[in-house]
Amino acid sequence: MKVHLKIWRQKDAGSAGRLVDYDLDQIDTHMSFLEMIDTLNEQLVLKGEVPVEFDHDCREGICGMCAMTINGEVNGPVPGLTVCQLHMREFKDYSTIYIEPFRAHAFPLKRDLKVDRSAFDRIIQAGGYISASTGQPAEANTILISHDQAESAFDSAACIGCGACVATCKNSSAALFTSAKISHLAKVPQGREEAQKRVLKMVAQMDAEGFGHCSNTEACEARCPQGISVLNIAQMNWEYNKALVLR
Amino acid sequence: MSVVLLESTLLRKNLMALTGLFLCFFLVIHLLGNLQLLLPATRASESFNSYSALLSGNIFIKVVSYILYFSLIAHAVDALVITIKNRKTAGKYAYDKRGSASKWYSRNMGILGSLLLIFLVIHFKDFWYVYKFESVPVDANGNKDLYAVVIYAFASWWYVLLYVLSMFALGYHLLHGFKSAVRTLGVYHPKYAGFVNSFGIIYSYAITFGFAVIPIYVHFTHFGL
Numbered sequence: 289m290k291v292h293l294k295i296w297r298q299k300d301a302g303s304a305g306r307l308v309d310y311d312l313d314q315i316d317t318h319m320s321f322l323e324m325i326d327t328l329n330e331q332l333v334l335k336g337e338v339p340v341e342f343d344h345d346c347r348e349g350i351c352g353m354c355a356m357t358i359n360g361e362v363n364g365p366v367p368g369l370t371v372c373q374l375h376m377r378e379f380k381d382y383s384t385i386y387i388e389p390f391r392a393h394a395f396p397l398k399r400d401l402k403v404d405r406s407a408f409d410r411i412i413q414a415g416g417y418i419s420a421s422t423g424q425p426a427e428a429n430t431i432l433i434s435h436d437q438a439e440s441a442f443d444s445a446a447c448i449g450c451g452a453c454v455a456t457c458k459n460s461s462a463a464l465f466t467s468a469k470i471s472h473l474a475k476v477p478q479g480r481e482e483a484q485k486r487v488l489k490m491v492a493q494m495d496a497e498g499f500g501h502c503s504n505t506e507a508c509e510a511r512c513p514q515g516i517s518v519l520n521i522a523q524m525n526w527e528y529n530k531a532l533v534l535r
Numbered sequence: 536m537s538v539v540l541l542e543s544t545l546l547r548k549n550l551m552a553l554t555g556l557f558l559c560f561f562l563v564i565h566l567l568g569n570l571q572l573l574l575p576a577t578r579a580s581e582s583f584n585s586y587s588a589l590l591s592g593n594i595f596i597k598v599v600s601y602i603l604y605f606s607l608i609a610h611a612v613d614a615l616v617i618t619i620k621n622r623k624t625a626g627k628y629a630y631d632k633r634g635s636a637s638k639w640y641s642r643n644m645g646i647l648g649s650l651l652l653i654f655l656v657i658h659f660k661d662f663w664y665v666y667k668f669e670s671v672p673v674d675a676n677g678n679k680d681l682y683a684v685v686i687y688a689f690a691s692w693w694y695v696l697l698y699v700l701s702m703f704a705l706g707y708h709l710l711h712g713f714k715s716a717v718r719t720l721g722v723y724h725p726k727y728a729g730f731v732n733s734f735g736i737i738y739s740y741a742i743t744f745g746f747a748v749i750p751i752y753v754h755f756t757h758f759g760l
Binding site: 294296307357359360361362367386388390391392393394395454455456457458459460461471491492494495498499500501502503504505506507510511518519520521522523524525526527528529530532 | 542545547548549621625627628629630633636637638644715719720721723725
């Protein structure tokens with residue numbers, strides 16, 4: 289198949305960026321979207337041009353590194369996928385495809401389609417962990433937890449931190465990401481001990497990073513590759529209000 | 536201190552939610568009072584006017600009315616502060632089709648809210664201000680004849696249309712607002728969240744059609760086509 293690409297090219301955060309046009313021929317419908325960009329880059333290198341930079345790592349839909357906005361939709365036209373799991377068969381022959389980086393004030397652009405998502409790391413560092421002594425692993429049933437509760441915690445823990453929630457949010461809010469970690473740890477007995485301190489610190493860090501307010505449009509859940517529920521946000525709010533009253 | 540200054544995004548949302556839910560509660564009381572306008576004309580006049588007199592002379596209602604004014608102003612000002620912050624944090628795309636991921640009214644609460652604010656200015660001027668500060672003739676029982684003021688306000692079809700359209704703006708505002716407020720306050724259990732969703736939808740429809748039907752009914756029963 290043949291596609292016309294409009295890709296955002298920008299040298300660095302300080303330079304002005306623009307959409308650049310590329311025509312690509314003989315694209316196989318079974319190619320992944322990233323393989324299509326690889327093909328373009330090979331051609332650019334042969335022509336002596338600078339290839340398009342983009343993030344990617346596992347290419348198995350696990351890590352969440354590959355992140356971009358395709359035709360104005362975060363991670364492309366199919367909800368619930370990372371870009372590496374998106375295939376060219378989802379596009380029509382001779383179609384025009386817009387490719388842009390994730391955009392948010394808290395995700396400064398590095399180059400082309402690459403953005404700096406280290407704000408997420410700093411939110412986790414602020415409290416997204418449990419303080420546990422290292423040593424031999426404890427016997428699994430020392431602390432009891434029901435199956436349903438463990439499954440629910442695991443659903444929250446499934447967040448891969450890709451940033452699609454932020455990029456698709458009209459306010460660039462990080463509420464879904466932050467709340468997924470807060471809920472995950474609030475749902476397991478090991479996490480309850482530090483729940484109050486954790487929620488206050490993580491929310492404070494989320495605000496300090498310059499993410500917007502959550503206005504509950506639920507676009508984040510609709511576009512999350514892991515299907516993280518917006519009810520995690522409600523739980524974060526609950527934990528936060530509780531911590532304010534009880535601390 | 537941070538609580539007083541509303542430094543955190545979640546605290547600001549709490550203020551939005553609490554004032555919003557109070558306004559939701561007020562709408563129910565307001566609608567129940569207004570339903571008297573659907574009674575036959577003579578009964579409606581007597582009942583509506585004595586009800587208005589009862590409210591205006593009651594100290595408890597006075598306190599509630601001050602909470603109401605505060606809620607309206609705080610809800611609007613907080614919305615403005617939040618919107619300005621969100622404008623700064625939001626990413627801007629050259630080609631943006633993100634709207635497919637959410638409902639249009641959930642993304643345009645500010646516009647719907649601004650329409651409602653304009654409506655409220657008109658609404659306050661035509662009824663609240665007239666009743667409180669202008670001379671209104673009295674009815675047979677010696678109560679200010681607010682009923683007559685209301686009836687004649689809906690004499691023109693375009694005024695009725697303005698009210699009905701405003702009620703649809705209110706309906707969409709509530710459809711997102713009620714659910715959003717409850718979620719902001721932290722109802723996260725799937726069972727109760729589901730119940731709140733359904734309740735919010737029924738509530739929004741009831742308030743919208745309840746308020747919208749009154750001007751239409753008054754116009755057609757008193758002034759015909």
